[in-house]
Amino acid sequence: MDWKNGLITYDSSHKDSSGSTSSTSNDFATAVNSVALDEEEEPEEVETVLKVVPPAYHQYLDVLSKVKAEKLPQQHCCYHHIKLEGLLPPVGVIYSLSNQESETENVEKGFISPSSSSTGVPVFFVKKKDLGLCLCVDYRKLNSVTRKNRYPVPPMTKLLTVFNGSIIFSKIDLRAAYNLLRIKEGDEHLIALSAKYGSYEYLVMLFGLTNSPASFQNIVNGISAEFLDIFVVVHLDDIMVFSSSEEGHVKHVASVLQILRDNNLFAKDSKCVFHASSVEYLGYVVSSDGLKMDSSKVQKILHWPQPKNIKALQSFLGFAIFYHCFIKNYSKKITSQKRPSFYLQ
Incomplete structure (x- = not known):
């Protein structure tokens, strides 16, 4: 070092x-x-x-x-399988959306299809870095009853x-x-979504499913193992x-x-x-x-606002620890920052 x-x-x-x-x-x-x-x-x-x-x-x-x-x-040996440990979650709340384009686009791609599933999760949009909109599906309730895949992400x-x-x-x-990975045939109804314009089920894996990272890492490791x-x-x-x-x-x-x-x-x-x-x-x-x-991340740390409370301090330390290996005696340097202080509310 x-x-x-x-x-x-x-x-x-x-x-x-x-x-x-x-x-x-x-x-x-x-x-x-x-x-x-x-x-x-x-x-x-x-x-x-x-x-x-x-x-x-x-x-x-x-x-x-x-x-x-x-x-x-195409459906082949690589797919995402959803195993439940509990009952199927009920239909979620439908958020008010102002953009139907994402649903229409995904239907045209074949990524989603109309569904008559007895369950359904809510969807909403968030802004991406390029200022576009990303369709997000709220799978928290489904994730809570899904058996976890412990395949390690390095x-x-x-x-x-x-x-x-x-x-x-x-x-x-x-x-x-x-989206390059299919949902296992027969599991599609488990990830049905409820939107203002109807109910749909995804045929491809999504960001937000609890086991998506493990499934994808398993596949990319497998194909590149050599x-x-x-x-x-x-x-x-x-x-x-x-x-x-x-x-x-x-x-x-x-x-x-x-x-x-x-x-x-x-x-x-x-x-x-x-x-x-x-x-x-x-x-x-x-x-x-x-x-x-990365200099851009260093600049974020250097210009981080002075923490005003414990939560803000934890947020800073959580970001700064990413580069702890570059800081000699990092753990000793932050010890005093972790102790309660009258400066923090």
Whole structure:
């Protein structure tokens, strides 16, 4: 640990990730002609994807297809199963909504269908970072009677210990990842939603279901098991490919894109980064030198308003502890802050 420069260096004893893989035998020279983006793609979308994706991966452009990602996935071995421990929750309150577009859009995609389920949960909209609206479904009552899937989602700090010897990185972010997984046939009625314009049931997995993270992590770990911690780490829908040489990196990224294609998983070009010497991943900046703090998060901590009460202090400490490994004697430094004080109401 380099305390002065705020840098975590890699463990030199960790295995090198330079090994190549024979999982793909595609000829990159003729790749461009093999697979194209869906013909329904907007020209602007195609142009954007071509700018983001290096020519070496143009044979995998279909993996970045927005049109294909928004089609109902087929039922196969990978699905989300809902097991109940109690009675089915009753129909929830219907919130007043001013936007029917999301429901109509999801019906057109095939993600939801009209339902006659005896249960139903309320829905509402929240604003996204891009100022768009995200349809949220309130599954709290259903989650309370759902048997929990304890499949482990790896802690971020554990994932970040495997980059020793790597000099080049690519980050692949999956598009609407949870929607790429079907609900197990026969379970759809359990997640029926009650809206102003009718009752519907989802055919795809949603954010908000208690076991969604575990189900998705299980699947992405399974399909990438051959490469995990060798040249790939995966945290839910965030995939990092790391290599010790550019030549090896091209093969590694191609292997990952092929896996995504084989399993009908799609990436979002605007959130992908290819062939970078440093990249932000899970709140850290990863490079050949080691791990650093994300400057934007550091600025939030530096400009955090003075806590006025215990709850505000807990909120600050909860955020600051994310980078505790970069602060020497962190636990000792915050001890005095955790004690009751007359400054806190």
